[in-house]
Amino acid sequence: MPYIPHTHRELQEMLTVVGVRGLDDLFADIAPSLRPKHFNLPRGRSEADVCAFFEDMAGKNGTDTISFLGAGFYAHDIPKAVDALSGRSEFYTAYTPYQAECSQGTLQAIFEFQTAISRLFEMDCANASVYDGGSAIFEAAMMAVRATRKHALVVDEGVNPVWRGMLRTYLAGLDIDVRIVPHANGTSNLTALTAAVDDSTAAVIVQNPNFFGAVADYTDVFANARARKALGVISVYPVMQAVLKTPGEMGADIAVAEGQSLGQPLNFGGPYLGLMACRKEHIRQLPGRIVGRADDRDGKTGYVLTLQAREQHIRRSKATSNICSNQALCALRALIYLSLLGPRGLTRLAEHNMALTRYAVERLTALGDVEPLNDVPYGSEVALRLPMPAEKFISALAKKGCVPGYPAGRHYAAMGNVLLLSCTEVNNRAQIDLLAEAAGGLL
Amino acid sequence: MNTIFAKSVPGRCSAVIDSDAPDAARMLPPNLLRARPPRLPECSELDVVRHFTNLSRQNFSVDANFYPLGSCTMKYNPKFLEYVAALPGFTRLHPLLARLGDSHAQGALRCLYETERLLCEITGMEAFSLQPMAGANGEFAGVSLIAAYHREVGRDRRILLIPDSAHGTNPASAALAGFEIANIESRDGMVDPRALAAAIAAHQGNVAGMMMTCPNTLGLMETHLPEIVKQLHDIDALLYYDGANMNAILGKMRVGDAGFDVVHLNLHKTFATPHGGGGPGSGPVGVNAHLLPFLPVPRVEKRDGLYLLNDDFPHSIGHIGPFYGSFGVAVKALAYILRLGGEGLARVAEYAALNANYLKKRLEDVLDIPFERICAHEFVASAPEGLHALDIAKALLDRGFHAPTIYFPLIVRECLMAEPTETESKETLDAYVEALREIIAQGRDDPHALGEAPLTLPARRFDETAAARHIRITEDME
Numbered sequence: 001m002p003y004i005p006h007t008h009r010e011l012q013e014m015l016t017v018v019g020v021r022g023l024d025d026l027f028a029d030i031a032p033s034l035r036p037k038h039f040n041l042p043r044g045r046s047e048a049d050v051c052a053f054f055e056d057m058a059g060k061n062g063t064d065t066i067s068f069l070g071a072g073f074y075a076h077d078i079p080k081a082v083d084a085l086s087g088r089s090e091f092y093t094a095y096t097p098y099q100a101e102c103s104q105g106t107l108q109a110i111f112e113f114q115t116a117i118s119r120l121f122e123m124d125c126a127n128a129s130v131y132d133g134g135s136a137i138f139e140a141a142m143m144a145v146r147a148t149r150k151h152a153l154v155v156d157e158g159v160n161p162v163w164r165g166m167l168r169t170y171l172a173g174l175d176i177d178v179r180i181v182p183h184a185n186g187t188s189n190l191t192a193l194t195a196a197v198d199d200s201t202a203a204v205i206v207q208n209p210n211f212f213g214a215v216a217d218y219t220d221v222f223a224n225a226r227a228r229k230a231l232g233v234i235s236v237y238p239v240m241q242a243v244l245k246t247p248g249e250m251g252a253d254i255a256v257a258e259g260q261s262l263g264q265p266l267n268f269g270g271p272y273l274g275l276m277a278c279r280k281e282h283i284r285q286l287p288g289r290i291v292g293r294a295d296d297r298d299g300k301t302g303y304v305l306t307l308q309a310r311e312q313h314i315r316r317s318k319a320t321s322n323i324c325s326n327q328a329l330c331a332l333r334a335l336i337y338l339s340l341l342g343p344r345g346l347t348r349l350a351e352h353n354m355a356l357t358r359y360a361v362e363r364l365t366a367l368g369d370v371e372p373l374n375d376v377p378y379g380s381e382v383a384l385r386l387p388m389p390a391e392k393f394i395s396a397l398a399k400k401g402c403v404p405g406y407p408a409g410r411h412y413a414a415m416g417n418v419l420l421l422s423c424t425e426v427n428n429r430a431q432i433d434l435l436a437e438a439a440g441g442l443l
Numbered sequence: 444m445n446t447i448f449a450k451s452v453p454g455r456c457s458a459v460i461d462s463d464a465p466d467a468a469r470m471l472p473p474n475l476l477r478a479r480p481p482r483l484p485e486c487s488e489l490d491v492v493r494h495f496t497n498l499s500r501q502n503f504s505v506d507a508n509f510y511p512l513g514s515c516t517m518k519y520n521p522k523f524l525e526y527v528a529a530l531p532g533f534t535r536l537h538p539l540l541a542r543l544g545d546s547h548a549q550g551a552l553r554c555l556y557e558t559e560r561l562l563c564e565i566t567g568m569e570a571f572s573l574q575p576m577a578g579a580n581g582e583f584a585g586v587s588l589i590a591a592y593h594r595e596v597g598r599d600r601r602i603l604l605i606p607d608s609a610h611g612t613n614p615a616s617a618a619l620a621g622f623e624i625a626n627i628e629s630r631d632g633m634v635d636p637r638a639l640a641a642a643i644a645a646h647q648g649n650v651a652g653m654m655m656t657c658p659n660t661l662g663l664m665e666t667h668l669p670e671i672v673k674q675l676h677d678i679d680a681l682l683y684y685d686g687a688n689m690n691a692i693l694g695k696m697r698v699g700d701a702g703f704d705v706v707h708l709n710l711h712k713t714f715a716t717p718h719g720g721g722g723p724g725s726g727p728v729g730v731n732a733h734l735l736p737f738l739p740v741p742r743v744e745k746r747d748g749l750y751l752l753n754d755d756f757p758h759s760i761g762h763i764g765p766f767y768g769s770f771g772v773a774v775k776a777l778a779y780i781l782r783l784g785g786e787g788l789a790r791v792a793e794y795a796a797l798n799a800n801y802l803k804k805r806l807e808d809v810l811d812i813p814f815e816r817i818c819a820h821e822f823v824a825s826a827p828e829g830l831h832a833l834d835i836a837k838a839l840l841d842r843g844f845h846a847p848t849i850y851f852p853l854i855v856r857e858c859l860m861a862e863p864t865e866t867e868s869k870e871t872l873d874a875y876v877e878a879l880r881e882i883i884a885q886g887r888d889d890p891h892a893l894g895e896a897p898l899t900l901p902a903r904r905f906d907e908t909a910a911a912r913h914i915r916i917t918e919d920m921e
Contacts, residue, residue, distance in 0.1 A: 002521070002787060003518075015797070023793040031669065033669060039564070039694050050781045051527060054774065091719070095517055101902045102845065105498040105500065112447050129722075132576065134764070162762070173619070173621025244476065249478065270772075294905040296906075304907050306916065332495075
């Protein structure tokens with residue numbers, strides 16, 4: 001029997017100790033009327049058989065295409081050391097580190113992760129991660145609601161539509177008003193983001209670079225929010241954050257991100273991790289797991305789960321959040337990734353990808369009818385206006401083995417011809433030349 | 444151990460891309476750039492490998508230690524699950540590729556579809572969504588479905604009933620979805636139908652549903668289940684099944700047949716995907732026919748032999764996660780289900796119950812066992828008079844055993860809640876019993892000595908109160 005060690009003899013001995021005749025006697029408390037009507041599951045299969053099934057399934061996805069698809073989720077090269085270290089079963093078969101003395105490995109790693117994220121964002125502190133970038137935005141919004149005791153949110157339309165969709169779902173049962181500030185041709189309307197904040201606003205939420213790849217400075221938006229006693233929340237792309245003005249420098253109260261780009265494969269949408277950092281004064285509103293430094297009885301420094309009084313297992317319905325875990329293994333991967341790249345590795349990566357994207361813009365705009373959506377600065381993703389519907393352009397090129405990006409019109413009115421194109425280090429100039437050549441044949 | 448930051452040497456580096464790209468300052472205006480590079484560790488690859496290898500050695504884990512953590516189901520995680528989830532055809536797949544044409548992600552969509560169908564047959568529910576990213580996230584999705592159901596029929600019902608034995612996430616998730624909580628007291632470890640009737644009467648017309656864990660957190664089957672189901676359905680309130688203990692009833696009871704309306708499962712418990720030191724998990728939510736219209740979108744469907752995503756459900760609660768859930772975790776759960784098959788899954792429940800009952804029986808003269816009847820996959824015990832569950836837990840660590848869950852459920856004095864799981868052998872359970880016997884004897888002899896444990900681990904007990912008062916949660920907060 002796979003994974004069950006009992007021999008027949010042990011089974012008999014154990015049944016005798018328990019004082020029952022057979023295994024089914026252990027389920028006498030389940031009334032006959034509650035027994036399954038049927039349980040028509042396939043017969044078990046050998047390990048090799050199951051592996052072959054999945055090898056087959058893994059071969060039926062379009063992962064052999066050239067792709068410039070991003071839209072908030074990016075293909076990056078991941079050093080093999082990340083897999084090797086996070087694949088140590090001392091990490092991945094452990095549980096939440098409730099017993100600190102036998103969990104110092106996980107606890108110290110989370111403490112280091114919190115430090116790395118705080119430094120990347122230049123914020124005072126960070127938690128041990130939440131589920132993903134979308135839940136991080138929701139949790140940040142709730143922090144602001146609790147901290148300000150106000151119930152309205154101002155959200156830039158440039159925040160990833162996937163995450164704004166999640167925000168709608170999560171707020172459905174709560175009495176919180178959301179005002180969306182429309183983008184201005186793919187850029188944040190900073191004047192409108194300032195004007196939309198009033199005395200009822202708990203937080204203003206923006207994204208940098210925004211969904212269209214545009215980079216901005218939100219310092220004034222956050223200063224205005226502060227003057228109105230609202231919090232400034234910013235969602236960032238962590239790789240670009242190596243070079244961009246930081247949430248801390250802009251005066252944000254809370255910084256969040258989808259952490260996927262830091263050492264997590266795309267994995268068809270998950271598992272990912274949400275990064276959350278904040279200013280010190282909001283630390284007790286921070287949801288989820290937090291690891292702190294502590295001294296043990298011998299005065300030796302170590303690590304424990306801390307500030308647990310905020311959490312659901314103690315506070316129950318009054319908890320700051322219902323989150324009772326973190327994406328610990330994903331956080332470990334992010335930390336290892338950041339440790340391997342270091343400041344120079346991450347900075348050069350951001351620069352390399354920005355340069356590649358600029359090359360793609362150069363090649364595509366040289367075709368004549370393609371132009372950037374606007375003239376604002378961008379990072380490693382860019383919005384391009386095509387002389388044809390982006391959907392049509394994408395599906396035609398995809399048939400030739402090249403996915404040129406994502407159609408912005410899926411989520412935005414009057415953007416039917418706009419293509420969102422992203423380059424990372426998994427792409428190269430030769431791929432971009434191929435893209436330009438194939439596009440030239442279409443336009 | 445020094446942190447990775449303390450090991451950093453300025454100028455040392457490992458993974459730096461070979462690139463002729465210009466500096467950021469030549470591509471972006473200066474007001475958009477950060478003033479100084481991020482203060483991340485500067486290390487060689489070996490520095491990093493050695494640091495994290497040594498950190499890993501400071502952990503207990505299922506692969507190295509018996510881990511009878513009640514309600515957490517720390518069973519063995521088969522190695523081949525890691526292999527299938529790491530296939531590049533899965534890991535490299537962009538979630539939005541499936542949105543750009545049906546043909547692009549057929550293998551991955553089929554995995555999701557098959558997982559959902561198998562979970563339906565295992566639980567007797569009508570449909571599943573794999574979107575929730577963890578157990579508590581599945582709870583939130585489930586109670587949101589209950590809210591949507593009542594809203595749709597034009598009722599404003601604000602109360603969710605929750606037994607006092609429930610996990611703390613139940614009330615927290617319910618509150619997040621806008622519900623108020625009414626507590627139902629247990630009687631002899633069971634939900635008391637009379638207390639339930641009283642609560643329904645007290646909140647007449649306002650009860651939206653009830654959340655139950657079954658077997659409950661005491662490790663006991665709810666013997667009044669049919670009556671509870673009837674009481675709730677009589678007032679058109681819905682019954683929620685918290686799947687934390689689903690491994691106890693595999694093949695023995697299907698929650699859909701039993702009358703539950705909505706359920707979440709923890710793939711990382713029942714279906715053997717690893718816990719990862721606290722995550723990632725996966726918390727699929729399943730429903731019966733009348734909650735089906737409200738499930739999160741997109742739903743995975745099969746039409747004419749093709750797998751596709753369908754968003755066209757106007758009553759849906761929307762998006763619980765960014766895409767289709769923790770795909771990498773779902774793949775492992777599917778592999779586990781296919782490997783075991785129906786018979787193997789039923790054996791999981793049988794041997795989990797056998798191990799728990801054997802352990803409970805053998806501990807009867809060591810610990811105080813408040814409920815002597817047959818238990819399910821786990822059981823609660825109290826520390827003998829004069830001893831503390833915490834001290835016993837720490838002394839177990841010294842003997843190489845992870846501690847059971849302690850001080851939960853809240854309704855049991857000095858509680859030690861143990862779940863041995865089906866994958867542990869008789870000799871491991873016997874050794875655990877002997878360790879506990881020794882610890883209790885030592886504690887009776889010299890309670891002070893027990894309070895000193897652990898002595899053999901990388902750390903001794905911490906002053907957690909001081910840590911919460913003087914908060915240091917990054918290297919820079921000293």
